[in-house]
Amino acid sequence: MTDNKINKEGRIGAANKQLILNAAEHEFAKHGFKGTRIQQVADRAQLPKTNVLYYFKSKENLYLAVLQQILELWNSVFDEATKDDDPAEVLARYITDKMEFSLVRPEASRIFALEIINGAPNLYGFYKEQHAAWMEGRVEVIQHWIDEGKIQTANAHYLLYNIWACCQHYADFSAQITHLQGKEMDRAEFEEATKSIINLILKGCSLEIPEKYR
Amino acid sequence: MTDNKINKEGRIGAANKQLILNAAEHEFAKHGFKGTRIQQVADRAQLPKTNVLYYFKSKENLYLAVLQQILELWNSVFDEATKDDDPAEVLARYITDKMEFSLVRPEASRIFALEIINGAPNLYGFYKEQHAAWMEGRVEVIQHWIDEGKIQTANAHYLLYNIWACCQHYADFSAQITHLQGKEMDRAEFEEATKSIINLILKGCSLEIPEKYR
DNA sequence: ATATAAGTTGACCAATTGGTCAGGTTTTAT
DNA sequence: ATAAAACCTGACCAATTGGTCAACTTATAT
The missing domain is CATH 1.10.357.10 (Tetracycline Repressor, domain 2)
Structure with missing residues (x-):
């Protein structure tokens, strides 16, 4: 019953994920799935684009999480x-x-x-x-x-x-x-x-x- | 009062334009502006992509015409x-x-x-x-x-x-x-x-x- | 008949953009 | 202290795609 730490998100991860989700909701609502650029989401969350991809493996994944x-x-x-x-x-x-x-x-x-x-x-x-x-x-x-x-x-x-x-x-x-x-x-x-x-x-x-x- | 023929569309043009508009309405309704590919509109209208651009100078122009x-x-x-x-x-x-x-x-x-x-x-x-x-x-x-x-x-x-x-x-x-x-x-x-x-x-x-x- | 405009289209390009990767730093558990 | 996991990010790439262009054929007016 040891707590396996592999693939568990820390405090920073949880906070950033929510930050990104909020930004993504805003962008997806305004531009739709195709019209939304990952870069726009990143800008709104004030994070580099690569960081967004780090938490949500793909754009579709991010959209699904928002939904x-x-x-x-x-x-x-x-x-x-x-x-x-x-x-x-x-x-x-x-x-x-x-x-x-x-x-x-x-x-x-x-x-x-x-x-x-x-x-x-x-x-x-x-x-x-x-x-x-x-x-x-x-x-x-x-x-x-x-x-x-x-x-x-x-x-x-x-x-x-x-x-x-x-x-x-x-x-x-x-x-x-x-x-x-x-x-x-x-x-x-x-x-x-x-x-x-x-x-x-x-x-x-x-x-x-x-x-x-x- | 001579009839200047420059930039006037013939019968073929009018027919094709309507064909393209109908196809475009279908595609825009399903995928939105950003999500629609000119190629998809062309395919639905059974015309080459270049022909769509010939009648409607740009994608935005086509969308505006549909609207x-x-x-x-x-x-x-x-x-x-x-x-x-x-x-x-x-x-x-x-x-x-x-x-x-x-x-x-x-x-x-x-x-x-x-x-x-x-x-x-x-x-x-x-x-x-x-x-x-x-x-x-x-x-x-x-x-x-x-x-x-x-x-x-x-x-x-x-x-x-x-x-x-x-x-x-x-x-x-x-x-x-x-x-x-x-x-x-x-x-x-x-x-x-x-x-x-x-x-x-x-x-x-x-x-x-x-x-x-x- | 023939000149002029309208219509047609394959080849091509430049810009955008989702996604990868490698090499880093920071955090955390023991 | 230190190892392992989590986190960070600049550089880069491959695919997509809106749009151009030039050479061509067809239609039309006189």
Whole structure:
């Protein structure tokens, strides 16, 4: 049971890896996989390019690590809802969480969007199970409510798509929104937008909007 | 008034240009600007690479031409709505048109999405006026209804964003949807999804759903 | 008929860029 | 102290790829 030190990263490695991952998320979100240069990531992380390759053997490897990190975050945010909770409460909470995610981690959302527009080669290859499980879990909850007559909606899938679409739009299309409104949305405006989505979705399901989300 | 023939394209040129544009739309939608190789476009159009460069001087030029073509289509589809029409009718029609667009021209929608995620450098540079005018026109119509009390919604912008988001999602994220449902959505399913959006948006604005859109 | 423009294309080039490598320094466990 | 592992990085390379060029064929107007 001796602790083998071979191929174990030290403190420096862990810190630098995170530094690089953050820089890479920024660059991949803005330029896509092909459009991102390792040199740009290195510059942003203030490290030499060779150092980036030292920690992440290849560009693809780096991208996969970024995607992995995003998926972990993604899952953790929405894992709380269960089928025994009140639909109105859960949906409102769900939308609030998603919008919070769009506000604080827009770049993560954009990388996810780029991956899917690109045909999701990695999501349905490398992280297939992980991603599928996350989605199936959400569909299951809604379907349960429909079966029990707790919620009025024709199709669990379409409801989820509409929620995802509205919430992710504020991250993925923020350049368009900023341009249209003449300035970046601040937190107050994000909360207003969140209410507009909650209003839309809950009314659409003929649910009462909980007091604290009005 | 003599007809100067210098730099005028003949029939062959017009036909080939369109052939290349169609191929380019396909490739740009799938791989983004940086990820697309001129050779791939040429292969899809079944022409030598040099021939593509002959008609479109550079890759950027080709991309701009594709974007231009998409914007013309985009605008033409939504220019019909006016502020004097019935909001319920117009919104339902608007959503139907957008969903039809997502069904028949998903790649155009994806190029548009990629451009915006990328920060919309060309939309707010080259085609700034064109694009802004299209958006402002839509906002104006909604705002007019709000001012006249014809429609119950807090914010014209957010309403439009939510409509765009839901409809474009079915084009931009079709890879995810296809994966989730195990097969591509057919027209019947698209019509069902369209109804779910109309239901959501109109109920959200406290509008009656017109008979033919139920 | 023929001149002029439009269209075609293989050969080639220069720049970019992902990735390697070897020779170093620093950290860490004992 | 010292050995082993972890970390660092300048120099370099091979492959990709956007774009040029010159020689050629085809179409078209008069």
